[in-house]
Amino acid sequence: MVHDMTRQAGWQAWLEGGAADEITLRENEAAWQRLRLRPRVLRGLDGSHLRCRVGARTLPHPVFVAPMAHQAALHPQAEAGCAVAAAALGAGFVLSCQSSTPMEDIARLYLADAGRGALWCQLHWLHTREASLAYLQRAADAGFEAGVLTLDAPVQGFRDRERASGFVLTLGTGSVNLPSSPAHTLIDLLAAAPTWADLAWLVQRSPLPLWLKGALHPQDAVLAAEHGASGLIVSNHGARQLDTVLATADALPDVAAANRQRLALMVDGGVRRGTDVLKALALGAQAVLVGRPVARALAADGAQGVARALRQLLDELTIAMALCGLRQPSQAAEAAAAGDFFAPFHANASHSRL
Numbered sequence: 001m002v003h004d005m006t007r008q009a010g011w012q013a014w015l016e017g018g019a020a021d022e023i024t025l026r027e028n029e030a031a032w033q034r035l036r037l038r039p040r041v042l043r044g045l046d047g048s049h050l051r052c053r054v055g056a057r058t059l060p061h062p063v064f065v066a067p068m069a070h071q072a073a074l075h076p077q078a079e080a081g082c083a084v085a086a087a088a089l090g091a092g093f094v095l096s097c098q099s100s101t102p103m104e105d106i107a108r109l110y111l112a113d114a115g116r117g118a119l120w121c122q123l124h125w126l127h128t129r130e131a132s133l134a135y136l137q138r139a140a141d142a143g144f145e146a147g148v149l150t151l152d153a154p155v156q157g158f159r160d161r162e163r164a165s166g167f168v169l170t171l172g173t174g175s176v177n178l179p180s181s182p183a184h185t186l187i188d189l190l191a192a193a194p195t196w197a198d199l200a201w202l203v204q205r206s207p208l209p210l211w212l213k214g215a216l217h218p219q220d221a222v223l224a225a226e227h228g229a230s231g232l233i234v235s236n237h238g239a240r241q242l243d244t245v246l247a248t249a250d251a252l253p254d255v256a257a258a259n260r261q262r263l264a265l266m267v268d269g270g271v272r273r274g275t276d277v278l279k280a281l282a283l284g285a286q287a288v289l290v291g292r293p294v295a296r297a298l299a300a301d302g303a304q305g306v307a308r309a310l311r312q313l314l315d316e317l318t319i320a321m322a323l324c325g326l327r328q329p330s331q332a333a334e335a336a337a338a339g340d341f342f343a344p345f346h347a348n349a350s351h352s353r354l
């Protein structure tokens, strides 16, 4: 049953659209698709599983639900539907700070499931150091296990498709966990944009390990490690911020090389198939986040839709691993390092060294 969203004019444009001409939006998916697999055979598949290490944790599998704002615009179950389905499927769940559900309610629902993955909370820089720290403290008190600071959205990207659609948030879809913002103009936002010094301040005081989300440059991975971050999510915000930035599949290898395993790495953007997840692991990520496919499933059928979408992705991953001769996710990076995994002469020359 499709929930009646006609009252939310333009919600599809808001969900599906990217920045400007959507060049990176298309590239995010195309870059995974360009990579060609070169499987090994007869290696034995007994004892295969999806368990993996992400940072210090062992998780049921390497798939997280990405933080996505205003899920009440998609379905009445909103973040609660998404979180319950993620927990039931063992997926990690990252709650957007622009959630329309109180974070304590989400924590109660998600943490009640014994088979759950990891529960993290995302925040944008909340204009001051103290407000950002207070948000992390509230999340820690509620039971969240890590914070994710989004770096690529000090101002919002210019989204033509969304603007043309006339999308506006309606009553009940606002950000209930956030303090009221002191920033009202673009100049206010620019003045409040954080720096590496702000990050170091926050990391030192944060009650939660802090991941950074939204870097593409290898040097920023080095700086993130130097400033005490726990992990880095290679992301371009699902191509919603700056059009023509490089696809995350193309950014990940250089970031992983510069990182030299100092930080835990994850990636998102255009991950649609089990083969995409496997390629991300082979390129150096410990896990992936999935955005729009989960949001579409929530819009179509609430928690059940999300559960089905995650189930299919995990089944695809299981099958892709088996057909590549891999018994566990960590073997993907080993296979790539041994030159086993990617075909050497695929279209994207930047990966030909693998």
Ligand SMILES: Cc1cc2nc3c(=O)[nH]c(=O)nc-3n(C[C@H](O)[C@H](O)[C@H](O)COP(=O)(O)O)c2cc1C
Binding pocket: 014, 015, 016, 028, 066, 067, 068, 069, 096, 097, 098, 122, 150, 213, 235, 236, 237, 238, 239, 240, 268, 269, 270, 271, 289, 290, 291, 292, 293, 295
């Ligand atoms: C509708 C929508 C809302 C989003 N809201 C947030 C957000 O509040 N915070 C954030 O860090 N990223 C946000 N993102 C970006 C996602 O976390 C993620 O980086 C991206 O969706 C991954 O790409 P994919 O949609 O191609 O899987 C949002 C993405 C979408 C599609």
